[in-house]
Amino acid sequence: MERIPILKMGRVLLVTIQVDMHDRLALALQDDLTTRIAQSGARGVLIDISSLDVVDSFIGRVLADIAAMSRVLVAETVVVGMQPAVAITLVELGLSLPGVRTALNVERGMELLRAALVEEEEEEYEDAGEEDAGAGE
Amino acid sequence: MSELPLLTLPLLRDEDVVIARRRAREAAERAGFERQDATRIATAVSEVARNAHEYAGGGTVELFVADDSLGVRVADQGPGIPRLDEVLGGRYISSTGLGAGITGARRLMHAFRIDTAEGRGTTVVMSMKLPAGTRLAEADAARLAAELARAAPPEPVRELHEQNREVLRALATLEERQDDLVRLNRELEDTNRGVVALYAELDQRAEQLRQANDLKAQFLSYMSHEFRTPLDSILALSGLLLDRTDGPLTPEQETQVGFVRRSARDLLDMVDDLLAASRVDAGQVKVRPSRFAVEDVYNAVRAMLRPLTDGGAPPLVWEVEPGLPSLHTDEAKVAQILRNLISNALKFTERGEVRISAARGPGEGTVLFRVADTGIGIAPEDRERIFRDFAQVESHLQRRVRGSGLGLPLSRKLAVLLGGDLHVESTSGAGSVFSLVVPYTYTEPAAQG
16 A cells, blocks of 8 residues: 655654645554654654645644644654645635644754754753752752 | 636545646646645645545536636535535534635635535535636637646656655665564574573583592592502511511412512502602692703613513613713603503513614604504504503403503603603504603793683
8 A cells, every 4th residue: 555654863753745645645644653653762753745735624634633643652743844835725724733833844843853852851851850859868 | 608618527536636636736827827826726626525525425526717717616416515504604513624624615716606405416616716817718728628638647746656665665674674683683692692601601610620630639649648658568567578577488478478569569659650640630740850861761761670571571672873962851750751661561562572762853852762562552542542541451461461551641741741742653463652752951831821
């Protein structure tokens, strides 16, 4: 069966959607991605949709769902490269992609994810430090 | 102005929705729409076509030109939309598309009309005004229709699909390789652990062996020492008896005491050999080098062997290569080795002679002593065995002659101690030749460890 490839780069999963997805393909991608996040313990998902010139309500919903599901699996999702015409149309459709972080291109998206991961690690670090301090008293 | 048809597409499969929106976009671009409007039209077509496919089980999408607009008609034969008012009012909550399908499409297009009746299907007609200044006459519409009909399903998409599949295959293969590597790694680790464990075991065994050997040497050393004292008493007392110190002996008594004395002496010799061998093993033997000539050793050995060579023993022939330099090594040990070899040769030689020779050795700065007999010889399989402790070769002579089986092993140990070696060549039934090689000058071996 047809599938969208998912590449793993460090702790980030990279998906470049280059074909106009029909609905089943979009749902398959959603399944594959959540499975991969759970398997690999990835902390970030980058979805490049710069090749898509139509994002209708269904695909919009799938993107929002992926973001929500990966958040439950402790992974941040960033959608990058949305064409201006697509963005305008989405808004006119009445969709705002709730909970989906976006970036202009892959580089910016990566920066965003990296920053989020570093921040998170620092927090974990601080938490651990506080616990240690508490134990010492 | 009536409708001028451009293209009709069936909606049967999932992929047809994608095709419908792609063709709608293509038609819009060819008709002169801006990118933004083409995207709007394609998106609206996608929404409505999905509804027809999803809820009505299929239908058709028609693209046409009417007046100054590009129109789309999506028709199905489904059950109709039961609560159209709610849907259009945005109050309907869809379980699949965020509920934006129909209302969204209506917002994207300039004109939108929907006809639905329960059981008679749904028809959506929507249109967008052509860009200002663009007019499509009948001829233009026909040309556009022909172009659209000609345009084959876009190849690059197929190619991309193909590439996608290839990437997926490559990823799968990579994953497999990685699994293989992981498995291999695990196997290697297991093997490694096994090897390490084996090494530890070997070390342990080696340590045990060393301890056992030390214990043996110690035991032999103590025992030999303890054996010697009573033997000395036996020898001394039997000597007193034979000297008639305690009164006369009958001839029979004299013979018997003689046997006692000879047996005790044999036993003492064996104990001495045992003691010497264990001392060499324990590293307690010191080499005391001195300068001497080969003839001096010969004389010493001859003296030691006198008791054996009396009577019917085969003659000894002594030879020295002329001009052989004098030696600087442990004379007593060289003599001891030669004595052992010669007494051994005498034991196993019934006829003929025992020839002792000294010559320049095969290596630089070595002397070669050879003890050749014409005795019973040694079978090939026994030639190395005789150098092992307590090894004895079965023969008809073995029962007659006594031995501890320590003479040859001790001789070889001493030879090695002097920096040389001891070998044997032999022909079964024709005699044996023992070759002792020692350096002229003894040099202290480099400290070990």
